[in-house]
Amino acid sequence: MTAQREAHVSDYMNWAKTRSRARFNLATSGLDNLELSELDVKLEDLALTGTSGYGYPPLLEAIAKRMNVGTDSIVTATGTSLANHLAMAVVVNPGDEVLIEQPTYEPLLALARYLGANIRRFPRRFEDGFAVLPGEIEKNISQRTRLIVITSHHNPSGVLTDEKILREVGELAQGVNARVLVDEVYLESMFDQRPPAASHLGPQFMATSSLTKAFGLSGLRCGWIVAEASLAREIWLLNDLFGVNAAHPAERLSVCAFAQLEKISAKTRTRLETNRALLNEFLDTRDDLETVRPDSGTIMFPRLRNGDSERLCRLLKEKYETSVVPGSYFELPSHFRVGLGGNTETLTAGLQRLGSALDELGS
Secondary structure (H helix, E strand, O other): OOHHHHOOOOHHHHHHHHOOOOOEEOOOOOOOOOOHHHOOOOHHHOOOOOOOOOOOHHHHHHHHHHHOOOHHHEEEEEHHHHHHHHHHHOOOOOOOEEEEEEOOOHHHHHHHHHOOOEEEEEEOOHHHOOOOOHHHHHHHOOOOEEEEEEEOOOOOOOOOOOHHHHHHHHHHHHHOOOEEEEEOOOHHHHHHHOOOOHHHHOOOEEEEEEOHHHHOOHHHOEEEEEOOHHHHHHHHHHHOOOOOOOOHHHHHHHHHHHOOHHHHHHHHHHHHHHHHHHHHHHHHOOOOEEOOOOOOOOEEOOEEOOOOHHHHHHHHHHHHOEEOEEHHHHOOOOEEEEEOOOOHHHHHHHHHHHHHHHHHHHO
16 A cells, blocks of 8 residues: 555554454444344335435435434435545545544544545643643634544543533634534434534534434434535535435434334433443543543543553453543553443443453552
């Protein structure tokens, strides 16, 4: 692979697909995958092929209703990953300046590099609870900035950015004629307590999300972008170069899933509450870890008080059959990311093994 092509890959996604699996997997960031039998769906609900066009109307209507916008503000995409790609690509040209949080979800950086952007960063520090500080954005924004990129809940820390802060970010963006992309894929894990999509805060905002993290429906690849109608139209036209038309059986299944989200939510909400309590109890016993503890979302990002997490992650995988995400994939090697959405028994066993590995390294 040439050096140029190497710059266009995501190291994190390669690790996730090839090296994250373990008997006790705490590296996943969403809910365990739902089985098809758990969806109330009949064969006659499906079809192989639908009418080609810019979105399947029943799916657009289901997403628009949930996001409380018109269907002309919705673009469907193959998961949040393609949604982020399209949202970023529609406003970023080679050489444009993109301001991205640090740390962040690594594929967002890889995407900006692929698009030829001039990448600048603004910090989200552990000492500040990984909060977005508008003052830090103001220090790093310029007249050349075309896009500000935020994840909320923050990936990797799980910290939510509230509406007041996002409004301030929007004002800064508006001052330099930039847009704000907010990846909200974890926001659905707040269920009926989730705030409105960031796109409601002004036309400079785009919000992306999917059914993946909160509902265990990753196999549907049901993602979307919420944007002002004129920009949404541009994104649809850009998608003609990428996704063209979606897999229609997945669109039909996604419509069925939207009709059942409340039923699915009841199960997943209970699991997240139980698992968050278990992880917090574990953290209470560890003097060798310090953690910003968000009260929603599906991930946390503990920090080792001494050393980096590479030795820990390697020992955990090789000896204790347990995986977490090394913090090096988020530019903070002293941290590691833990997922809360898996089976409770798996989390319990995995945390016991994590404790044993920490004890072994500290002895």
